[in-house]
Amino acid sequence: MFGFGGWFRRRALTRAAIEEDSWQRALERCRVASHLDAAAIARLRDLVTLFVDSKQFTAAGGLELDEAMRLAIALQACVPILELGIDSYAPWAEVIVYPDEFIVEREHVDEAGVVHSVREPLSGESWAGGPVILSWADVEASNPDEPYNVVLHEFAHKLDMLDGEADGIPPLHAGMSRASWHAAFSEAFDDFVDRVERLERLEHRAAGSRRRGRSAEVDAASLDAQWAALPLDPYACKDAGEFFACASEAFFEAPGRLDAVYPAVYRQLADFYRQHPLAGGAQGSTFPVPGR
Template sequence: MPTWLQKLLTRTGLAPRPIPEALWQRTLAHYPFLAALPAADKAQLRKLTGSFLAKKEFTGAHGLEVTDAMAVAIAAQACLPVIRIGLKYYNGFTGIVVHPGAMVARREVTDAAGVVHHYREVLAGEAMQHGPVTLSWEDASTPGDERGHNVVIHEFVHKLDMYDGAPNGAPPLPSRAARAQWQAVMQAAYEGFRRQVTMAERFGAEWPWLDAYGATSPVEFFAVASEAYFVNRERFSVDFAPLTALFDQFYRPKMAATQ
């Protein structure tokens, strides 16, 4: 018997089928940061999730069957960053590849001396420019924790970053002034976070609660900070107040305008 998602994908040219109520409620119940959304945002997220599912193609790797519940769970998390700004930022790709667990990617890097080094990297997810998003279901199915970790939001924020070109730690912004403001606030937050991580690594200071991976580059800091902004806004807004205000302007423009 065809699944709900299979039926959805056969409705060419028609409005997406509504997500079944029981399936939607199970998704909200599993992810507390989604369940905590205001009613109007939940309704908008449900609508966006249905549209997202009608446009994207899910593929299971290593024999994994992507069920309706898995697809809706991933789609709902992916749509959270664009709940106020729309799905157009995800127009540049179609495929979402879901692995049962972490992936091992082969990497190649050339050092300053011209020597090529080969290594393997364990990944929970990856977003490729002009290509698919790859996710570990083991990680994507995690409800989240107080550190604000969320691999789906992380990778889809990379897609936002890539919308207008190579990733640079900033989403598409409407003006030079907006880009200058973003750069100033983000750079200050990033440098402060790097200092915290360095003090913890070298001198045994307390580790910051935000994932230290964000200290590796401005691109990763944008994605890691966005995870925490959506999953644990209360804690994030205490430690990163200027960044919270900046994110509100981009992710929640109507809210920012009325505050």
């Protein structure tokens, strides 16, 4: 069925096979693969082998990029495409890794026509048709409690960009409804923005009370706890594209939290990724997989 492509892949799997020890070490550290069973892990290993073989890893900013680091990135990048296939990452070829946050200079033109140059530190970036850029310090800082995972985030943008802009709607599978996707995500987005804005207002008022020497209506510890209990990284408020990327981080890093607050988003992501991390498996049996 796959003809030359199948032959090419079998050859790559043999030529670029990952040593057992290296694979096991990488797998032990890969929290977001912990919901997968042995058969899924075997398929994941093939995907990671093809990924490492087909993508150019470039170290930047003086970073020394070793095999364990490449595998850590490749493994986390391949969990989301376990049921989608390596071709989901076909339109681009390079992963660039910096030791820490990298500075990007951007220009924007304001309403008066004045060009402003902005220097912005980033933990990761995905260029349309171009490389994925990551900060290694942020790869290591991935954390289910936030939930935060820069690899999942940037590669979610890559999937989103398969049909153009990173607009929060990747190409959906046959049987999935664009209207249902939009309804689930827009309702959750509006709710999440409300939650974050409410916390920002409380924080602002608490700071004002402290300045005036009065006790705040909400103490700092309670505010911290409310920020920490958010189901997504507050960066999700930026726009629909960032909301999808942050929701994808949560889907694999903290699926219970995402499902508890935004079950419709969890369900849409389970249909899109064709995985069910909450139930401890790929292709969860409660989720029909249309049009495979």
